[in-house]
Amino acid sequence: MRVRMRGATAIAVALLLAAAGCGGGGSDNGSTSSSSSGGGQEGGSISVLMGTAPDYLDPQLGYTTQSAEPDWITYTPLVTYRHAGGTAGGELIPGLAEALPEVSRDGLTYRLRLRRGLTFSDGRPVKASDFAYTIMRAIRVNWGGKSFFTSYIDGAAAYDSGRADSISGIQTDDATGDITIRLTQPYGAFPNVIAFPSAGLVPRGTAMRNLSNDPPPGVGPYMYTQASANRGFTLQRNPRFARFGIPDIPTGHLDTIRVTIVSNTQSEAQRVLNNEADVFDAGDTLPPSLLPQIESQARDRFSREPIPSTYYFFLNVTKPPFNNAKARQAVNMAIDREAMVRLASGFLEPTCWFLPEGIVGHPGNDATCPYGLDRPDLAGAKRLVQESGTAGAAITVWGEERSPRREYVDYYTDLLNKLGYKAQERIIADEVYFPTIGNAKTDPQTGFADWIQDFPNPSDFYLLMDARAIQPTNNQNFSKVNDPHIQAELKRLNPVPATKLDSVGDQWSALDQYTARRAYVAVYGTETMPKFFSDRLDFDAAVFHPTYLNDWTSLQLK
């Protein structure tokens, strides 16, 4: 799930695997021990502040982290993620299904079985057919990521276009709880797709319209008891959930979580600092002006938590000067990643790899960045530019208005000028930035880009390097990379099921090191987010999940 949505994602993902090969099958039971409760209180109430309102409070519409945080613990999908921080949080575990999906040998059929005895928060029994209805609802209400379903589930596109009344590729049996999903093509990350909170089950018959002001019942540790779009909402512990005894999904410690949408992050941070509220939402940017105060007064309740994300400058390989490999190498060599960290007020960790830490295939500490990491080599970069014969070329650097992205571009433009180019900036509004640079008519030379995982899978990142993702509109492969080696590797690695990703980790890592050597992009960091609580909460016991940020089921009063 992205922190900031981009509507083009699903379309591009659909194109990504248009010619993907076959994947293996097999099942895997990932159940392990439950999270511990720590030494704090059970029960109680806390207040969470959000500077950015959730896009929707309807599970089949929400597509930002602000909506995913509550939806993850109120609408459990058939498959979900372990409630743990770091790499462990990327592990798929059974949710409402008894086990992880059983995948056919050709990678086209997924079989799951619903746990027995489940009920929604309003007491209605959960049936296998509710899953089919949930997916249909997500498509019908036009969820931002619906093409993850329509592109891969057989019959989903026909349902979306109105040519069918149901999705033929989803077969369910309410008596046995069996669910069979047939795909149109193998897609290794499909288990991640059905782990989206948007695939969290709602009762059959739930209205096919936006229910943000009256969210439907779900199955999860918490349930919505009050919701008012753009003002706030309340979650209360679901008294039925504990009885289900689902392994690895905690039942939560708090009785009530009150979420208030506030007008600005300055007051949001100030109130948490003053212990007038309990949680600063991790999806918000901590005001740099308050950082010194927070770091001195709240050192024991503030930390920077990395999330799998990649921040980079794209280098269009089809246009001068970056159609010259030496020019691209020079940029990678000259970037001062420590400067980028400072521009991000410390909310960035320097890296040169496209696959971030926490994603299978990240080259890790043993691999060496081909053009350096810690110390920029400006003199060497200038020499490379001279050798490339591209010195003096005019470059337009594209960027977004909001901070610190504009500061990144200011720095980068100055760097290109120091390297001997004639660089100038073009800063445009955040809302239109990615559609503009993804339009073939714009065909930008270079500029800011980022990617925050939809789900913890390397194929989600390598979409941006896939030649098939180059499109006339909503292009995501901004560097326009069309490398035969990358294409061959993606064809081989993309169909590997998410449950077997570790078996191809080395191959993803080799691919990522190849990409870094070719300098198709200039990666400079991975984002970190603020974990910032009041004194009332047990800071150490709280889990910071790599996909859903603060895990509210782990929050506990001291």
Add this chain to the structure above:
Amino acid sequence: MATVDSTVRAEAPVRGRGADTSAGLGPYRLGLRRLRRNKAALAFGALFLLIVVLCLCAPLYAEHVAHTSPNANHVTETVVVGGVRKDVVSPTGQPIGPTWQGRFLLGADQNGRDIAVRLLYGGRNSLEVGFLATLLTMVLATIVGIVAGYTRGFVDGVLARVLDLIWAFPVVLLGIALGTALALGGISIGPLHLEGNSLLVPAFIIGIVYIPYVAKPIRGQVLGLREQEFVDAARVGGAGPLRIMLSEILPNVASTIIVFVPLMIANAILLEAALSYLGAGVQPPNPSWGTMISDGIRLIPSAMHLTFVPGLMLVLAVLGINVFGDGVRDALDPRAKVRLEEHAEEASR
């Protein structure tokens, strides 16, 4: 946003054959004498002039004192202040404050750029936009005002409606709309093309949106002037419309135009700052006082100098030119002040 005082429009001294030249002095010489007696106006005029001169000296300061350029980043560099080596930008992104020495005299911004250097270059850009916009406004508004007022009829009707159309939009909103649209693709007028990041783009926008504020008073004045006897005499003498407008009408609205110039400069500088603050004026990384204030907003509690310094310069420059402009108005049209006081008294009753 300051508004233009339209009370100056109809009371300027009439020159030509019907001109009033009391005490044997021409109206401009008389006005100059009055202006010399207005010490406050002269002092603020000198303040504005000082700011202009300082801004013109920006390249000298940058090269010989600060040893940097306005857009040069120094994020990971250090500077020695009072014998202590300090980060220009701290690891958590806090920029250094004023050092009161050559390098980073007034501190640095988030990108480690020298505030003093950017302040002077930003002033150049703000003033350049202000002057160019005022020039554009005055030239076009004078042409439109005189033509509309003198010709009346159909031409006046069309021009007046166009002015009404522009006037109907709030200045800032119109500026933002134009600025946002033009920042991406620039402007193409015939063979002339302006890139989106050119300073001429905000100058063009501001110049256009203020035309009605000057053209309408001029038109009103011309409507009265065209009925004067000296215009009839010129017409009887065989002069054509163009000659009458240039040699009879224009000199008689010149004092109005002169009074408007400083006021328009002040308004243009303020609007430029507002547009740049909102991202629709001077384009980054080029500095202007508006963009500098905008850049510093998010660090106000911990680095107030980022907004305070350009804000102060903006206030001083606008105050200087506004008070000087008031002095010019009083000098050329002392009755305007009396009228304003009468209006104020009536309003207070």
